[in-house]
Amino acid sequence: MKKVQLSETIVRILETYGIEVLTPQFFAIEGRWHWFTGHGHKDAFRLWPTAAQILSDRGSLAVNFKLTKVIPPSEFKAAQLLEKIKRNSKLGEAILHIKEYPKKDASYASKSLPLTDEIVVSLKRQGIKLYEHQANAIECALKGRNVVIATPTASGKTVCFNVPVLDAIIRDTSSCALYVYPTKALAQDQIRKIASFRDDNKGDDVTDKQYSSGYYFTMKLGGKQIAFGKYEGPTPQDIRKVIRERCNIVLTNPDELHFGILRFNQLWTRFLKNLKYVVLDEIHIYKGIFGSHMALIIRRLRKVCEALGARPVFILCSATIGNPIEHAKNLTGCDDFVLIDKDSSPKKKRLLVLWNPPLKEDGKRVEALTNLVDLLTEELITSNQIVKTIAFGRSRLSVKLAYKLLEDRYRQKGIRNFASFVREYTATLPPERREEIFSALAGGKIHGIIGTNALELGVDIPDMSCYLSIGYPGSITSVHQQFGRVGRVGEGLGIVILHDDPLEQYFARFPKEFFDKKPEDITINPKNPVLLRMHLACYIHEMSAYGGISEDDIKTIFGEEAIECLRKLEREQKILRYEDKSRVYWKFNYSSNDFSQEYLPIRNPISNVNFTINCDGEKIGIIDGASVLRDLHPGAIWIDNDRQYEVVNVDFMNKVVNVREVDFEYYTVAAPKDKVRILQKKQQKMLRRTSVYFGLISVRREVKEYWKIVPGGEAEREEIKWSTPIPEDLCTFNTEALWFVLPNQYKTIMNQELESALHAIEHALLIIIPKSINCDPNDIKGAYTPVCPESGGNPTIFLFDNYPGGIGLAKSCFQRIHNILRDCIRLIESCKCRENEGCPSCIQTSRCEKRNKNLNKKLALKILKEVTPRRLCF
Ligand SMILES: [Zn+2]
Ligand SMILES: [Zn+2]
Known part of the structure; x- marks a missing residue:
């Protein structure tokens, strides 16, 4: 190894990049030059992959020294970058719609709150000046009123509950509070935020470390001892006992609240008797089955507290959703919520772009995933400059594919090491890896992250400059959660890269509807x-x-x-x-009963027939019979908690589903045939010459085939090899539905033609529903029949909740059926495709069990216009 002094020139270059050079030296490995500074390898490690191509001529450094500039978020100029992207011949063709979110100053609280001196001092020590919305939320909580705070990411929601909770503990050290988080990753972050209130907080890393891992913690606040801890799956037994006996604040998740705390509430009397506050964070996650379970768990919690003489105040936090008050009421069963939804935290200027990849020669659109990699490698993380970027994919598969493509692309470009600046992030990462990624991000060792919506929740991520999304993330709530990751320290740019998918292309045609869109409502059904x-x-x-x-x-x-x-x-x-x-x-x-048997898992629906899921002989979950038919037939790819499994076989006799973990690049869609029977009409609404009903139906499901789909590729039809026939009681379930009965006149249309039109209407409805209600594609299903005996033999189209008992979706659709019909008409009418079967921009979807065969868009449009009230057609 030969050591060489750095020349003056190089030192100067380094200094212009703000790199301090003390006694710098170079060393060579395998003929390539690298450098390190005299006072440690830290900076050198951070820089050498970017300090590219340092050439040497017989020991004298002369040179083509090029250092990639990492743009600090505070210096980032969103409009400038966007202009540059537009000029790029490869990318600029994409159709752009842009909305500017102007810079917004903070508005601070003017009122003084009746807080203890200890809290006031602690806030001051942390440099926290309360924003107006924070003060309003705290004031309500102090007055004993239930609050729901629905503001964007990074608007300082945690202060809104930590302040009243800690204030109550200072006043009476026996006071307790329960914090419930939908996922584990969030609790550790929160521990640090509570600990920052401690008396000896000097803002240094050293004492902070005590709170970065573990389960039980203590701190002094105003000289008083406060104990807090994480009570979750991995918490060791001995620590569980300490937490139960001593903690003022217990952080947990819904599963543990159900299995651990409520089931054994006799061990928790000290805590529950003194419970002053219940904090539910990220309540927009509580939707569908999981949300409905949660609502019932909270009701149980309230009653146990009541029996012990406690009446805790609820503080709920949410992303911006359409119905925060209604959702808070449904979730807790309490009536008196105050809504705090005015965000008074400061924001820098941000630009949000709706980006439609260009059409290729074959008439198909460039894949959103490919376009994302184009953007990253051409403009965002290049050898000229690096813009700190966070990218989101809707599934683990899309994240994985994007990352692989990115690696390939950098390799083709001959820029080594660049892929190491970007990391993948999914919910399956172990906590140590997550910590490592975040500290590498904070320390400037990596500059980009591609992840699933696990990154959307309240985890602490340093400020980023650019946000990208592979496709529309499924809800406007998600768009704003994700976009909230940029624009705190400096300006932000967000780009939503659309897929060739009907709803996404609908937004491309009506960008105003995307930008002005009200956040979706969240539905649950505690009456299931x-x-x-x-x-x-x-x-x-x-x-x-x-x-x-x-x-x-x-x-x-x-x-x-x-x-x-x-x-x-x-x-x-x-x-x-x-x-x-x-x-x-x-x-x-x-x-004659074991009470523990009543406590079933809450992430899935339940039924009389529950199956155990086994992976390599190890039990990894329990699932209801209906879901087995729908998602876990032999050959199905099943994704749980970001892990991917293939179903090997289903044993109906012993109620076992055997799976193995896999890493495939395809997904599966079952092709069930549903026979629907109306059980009970509950409500009716008039349309034009016809009616729409809400009520109960019974579904009989036959599953014989499924589709194997490679993203961007062809679908293959496969036969399902059930080892034994499906038991009758398993393929039938009752659920909530809405249905349209079409007028008599359509009975005369040729059967084949009518069926194709009904099929097309069913598609349009399923495509449009997620525009107003937050739901997963699997949550709601459609069916149709040209002759429905219970509707007087008339053609009928059904939309139903795809779970026994229902999760509130059909009901919510019924309430807004006029808007849904209006949007269906718009969806079909605005697409320029001429073919009767439509196209992927209007009524063809990747989830169709008939692979988009037999669709009649023209007749569908005619029928829709004839049954929709005239004032809604245009
Ligand atoms: Zn079309
Ligand atoms: Zn279909």
Whole structure:
């Protein structure tokens, strides 16, 4: 190894990049020159991959010294970069729609809050000056009012609950608070935020480290000892006990609240009796089945607290959603929520771009994923400059493919090491890896990150300059959560790269609808009878120690619907009826039942038939029968918690699904044939010459085939090899639905033609629904029949919740059916394709079980216009 002094010129170059050079030296490895500074390898390590091509001529450094400039977020100019991108001949063709979000100054609280001196001092020490919305939220909480805070990412939501919680503990050190997070990753972040209130916080890394891992923590605030801890799956037994006995603040997740805390509430009496606040963070995650479970868990929590004489105040935090108050009420069963939704935190100027990849010669659009890699390698992370970028994909598969393509592209360009500036991030990463990625990001060792929506939640990520999304992330709530990652320290640029998908292309045609779009509503269904039955059994167990519960109690907490479940539990002898002079009440029947059996997992729907999922002989989950048919047939690719599995076989006899972990680049879509029967009409709305109904239906599902789909490639039809026939009780379920009965006149249309039109209308409806309601594509399904016996033999189209008992989607669609119909007409009418079968920009979808065969867009449009009230057509 030969050492060489750095020349004056090089030192000067380095200095212009703000790199301090003390006694710099170069060394060579395999003929390539690298350098390090005299006072350590830290900076050298950070820089050498970017300090490219240093040439040497017999020991004297002369040279073509080029250093890639990393643009600090504070210096980033969004409009400048966008102009440059537009001039790039490869990229500029994409159609752009731009919205500017102007710079916004902070508005600080003017009122003084009745806080303890200790908290006031601590806030000052941390340099926190409360924004107006924070002060308003804190004021409500201090007054004992339930609050829901629905503001964007990074608007300082955690202060809104940490302040009242810690204030209550200072006033009375026996006070307790429960923080519930939908995912584990979030709790550790929160520990650090609580700890920053401590008396000895000097803002240094050294003491901060104490709070970066572990489960049980203490700190002094105003001289008073405060204990807090994480109570979740991996928390060791001995620490669990300490947390139960000593903590003021317990951080947990819904699963642990259900399995660990409520089930064994007798061990938690100290904590629950003193519970002053319940904080639910990221409540927009609580939707569908998971959200419906959560709503019932919270109701149980409230009742146990009530029995112990506690009435905690709820502080709920959410991304911006369409119905924050309604969702808060549904989730907690409490009525009196104050909404805080005015964000008064400062923002820099930001530009949001709707980006439609250009059409190729074959008439197909360039893949969003390819375009993302183009943007990254051509303009964002190049050998000339590096713009700090965060990119999102909707699935782990798209993230993985994007990263692979990125690596290939840098290799082709001959820029070594560049892919190492970008990392992948998915929810399956172990905590150490996550920590490592974030500290590398903060330390400037990496400059880009591509991840799934796991990055959307409240994890602390340093400010980025550019946000990219592979496709529309599925909801405007997500767009704003993701876009919120840029524009705090400096300006921000966001680019949503659209797929060739009907809803996304609808936005390309009507960009104003995208930019002006109100966030979607979140729906849950705490009245789902299947869920209700389980939670009622848990509830009766939990209340048995407090003298049991009466019918009235059940009605007030779970609604009238629960009484039927009560009768069912009584018939099954799960519960016992007692009677004394003043009242009739129920208790759990411990003599013939194990209460633990009632506690089923809450991430999936439940049914009378639950299957165990086994991977290499190890149990990895439990799933309901309906989901097995839909998502876990033999050959299906199943994704859970970001891991990918292939179903090997299904054993109906022993109720076991055997899977193996795989790493495939295709996904599967089952092609079930559903037969629908109307059970009960509950509501009716008039359309033109026809009606739409909401009610209960029964679905009989036959699953014989599925599709294997490679993104961007062809789909292959495969036969499902069930080892034994599907038991009858498994392929039938009842759920909520809405249905259109078409007028008599359509009965005369040729059957084939009519079916194709009904098929096209079904597609349009399914495409448009996620525009107003936050749902996953699997959550809602359609069906149609040209002759429906229960509708007087008329043609009927159904939309139904794809889960037994329903999750509130069909109901929510029924309420806004006029807007949905209007958008369906717009979707079809605005597409320029001439063919009757439509195209991927209007009614063809990748999820179609018939692979978009037999669609009749013209007749569909005619029918839609004839049944939709005239004022909505244009
Ligand atoms: Zn079209
Ligand atoms: Zn279809």
